[in-house]
Amino acid sequence: MRIETVPTTPIAGQKPGTSGLRKKTRVFMKRHYLENFVASIFAGIGGVRGRTLVLGGDGRYFAKEAAQVILRMMAAHGVARAIVGAGGLLSTPAASNLIRQRAADGGIILSASHNPGGPDADFGVKFNAANGGPAPESVTDAIFAATREIEEYRIVVAEDADLSAPGEHRLGDMVVEVVDPVADYADLMETLFDFDALRALIGGGFRVRFDAMHAVTGPYAREILENRLGAPEGTVVNGTPREDFGGGHPDPNPVWARELMDTMLAEDAPDFGAASDGDGDRNMILGRGVYVGPSDSLAVLTANAHLAPGYADGLAGAARSMPTSRAVDRVAAAKGIDCYETPTGWKFFGNLLDAGRVTICGEESAGTGSDHVREKDGLWAVLLWLNVLAVRERSVAEIMEEHWARYGRNWYSRHDYEGVDAESAEGLMRALRARLPDLPGETVAGRTVEAADEFSYHDPVDGSTSSGQGIRIVLGGGGRIVLRLSGTGTEGATLRVYLEDLQEEGPFGGDPQDALAGMIAAAEGLAGIREATGRDAPDVAT
Ligand code: G6P
Ligand code: ZN
Secondary structure: OEEEEEEOOOOOOOOOEEOEEEEEHHHHOOOOHHHHHHHHHHHHOOOOOOOEEEEEEOOOOOHHHHHHHHHHHHHHOOOOEEEEEEEEEOOHHHHHHHHHHOOOOEEEEEOOOOOOOOOOOEEEEEEEOOOOOEOOHHHHHHHHHHHOOOOEEEEEEOOOOOOOOOEEEEEOOEEEEEEOOOHHHHHHHHHHOOHHHHHHHHHOOOOEEEEOOOOOHHHHHHHHHHHHOOOOOOOEEOOOOOOOHHHOOOOOOOOOOHHHHHHHHOOOOOOEEEEEOOOOOEEEEEEOOEEEOHHHHHHHHHHHHHHOHHHOOOOOEEEEEOOOOOHHHHHHHHHOOEEEEEOOOHHHHHHHHHOOOOOEEEEOOOEEEEOOOOOOOHHHHHHHHHHHHHHHOOOHHHHHHHHHHHHOEEEEEEEEEEEEOHHHHHHHHHHHHHHHHHOOOOEEOOEEEEEEEEOOEEOOOOOOEEOOOOEEEEEHHHEEEEEEEOOOOOOOEEEEEEEEEEEOOOOOOOOHHHHOHHHHHHHHHHHOHHHHHOOOOOOEEO
16 A cells, blocks of 8 residues: 655635535635645544544535545545445434444544535535534634644545445555445434334325435435335435535525425425435424424424433433524423523534433524434434324324414524625624623613623533624513524625514414514614615525
8 A cells, every 4th residue: 555645735714614614615626625624634633543433425516536535545544444324425413323333433524514515516524523423612623723734644545445335345454344324324213213103104194295405315214214114105305315416505494495395385285394404414394384493393392202212201401502492491491301502503512412411402503403313313303203293193283383382482583694795794793792781771673672692602511611602682572683693604704693582372373574573673773784784685584
């Protein structure tokens, strides 16, 4: 085996964001760009000699080439065993599971999640630690530090490894173990959910539609829903992973999953609809004629998880990211379990899950998951919903009505202003930050400001502090406005405005944008969004 030592110099801007390093694909394709970052991951985690690492991703454009480069670098840096999903595929939750099941030292996932794929779209690389979760900030900081000092990397000169089917190969001294990307994950799901009950539900004529959005969950959903649970062929649509996700955004929300929305809101809609994103960690849940927002979904699953075998003993606690609605807090309070508020980003749940403080977690950004892995998990959410529906024998719409009747409804919407000039967006945040101390007691759009601050998180497990995690303004009557800048964009700034308001008595129907009109006006009054963004309305309202 010939190892080449390649001299290189630091490349600016290789700072991992909310979820790894995400850049335009062409940036990643530049000379040394991928190699520098991968070598910095190796350095940042203290070297990889003798270690076992998992490798896979959502199959987007450039992933095949990147996987071969990474394998050759792993071999050259002394990795003992690389466990790779066949075809280079592994959904993010499946990768998390594999790292845990095989007691690997970590894993590299090639994905830019829900961002589009292709030569002119996005690519990403993230490192997950030995617990299966996204690297904590201490590790991403060390990786970033390494990107600023790198002088060389090593790579073996070799033919491409054959990743087409399960089997073992050698690359230099390293074993490349190619595994079925789906099997272990599907087996894990069978331990958590009552597959007999799900089979009976589906066999009884309950109709499901799952939109894989041309992304990685296609093979997983086909195996679980169609093969193991007996749903008719065609239940899974857009089920073949494509490098460009069919030209769309593999982002399961009402805007990008329009086709599924239309199907579920039509007269002859199936009973249950769901979609997942590029790498399979996000989910969207729908019933006939009803869309369940991520924050509500988290609350409903927290209230009902005990109905599934994997959670029959109850939940240790729940956690949500700060901008996620407080609907789950009401459920946790009623159940007498702890509810944690963490910064945006799944990695912040890791310590709470590892310490056994929480069992279920969720984010407004369409992520829900539990302690079964250390990532959010799209298909898991789908199966838990189906398990709840099977036990309760209610429609999704009925479940929602009953939930709101019991806990009240936390109306919720997120307004995104995309590709905003970074300086203007930061200016808006700066100006608002400066006003925070004076806001309590003020009246905005008819509501009194009860509290206003910039969120700082104190991790109760490791004692670390993460500051500057978004501005939150709490208004009387259960209203809340949160503003933060996205940490996952690849161009300009994305301003996110999260709006929430509480209604305690029914009827609960209606359009969230109408129900939140007061909050929308208050947000404009407080932050001057129109002027700073130059937009009359958000680009996306979910
Ligand atoms: C990724 C992370 C999520 C996080 C989301 C926020 O998807 O995995 O945990 O909620 O990014 O993205 P944003 O663009 O709002 O920073
Ligand atoms: Zn994702």
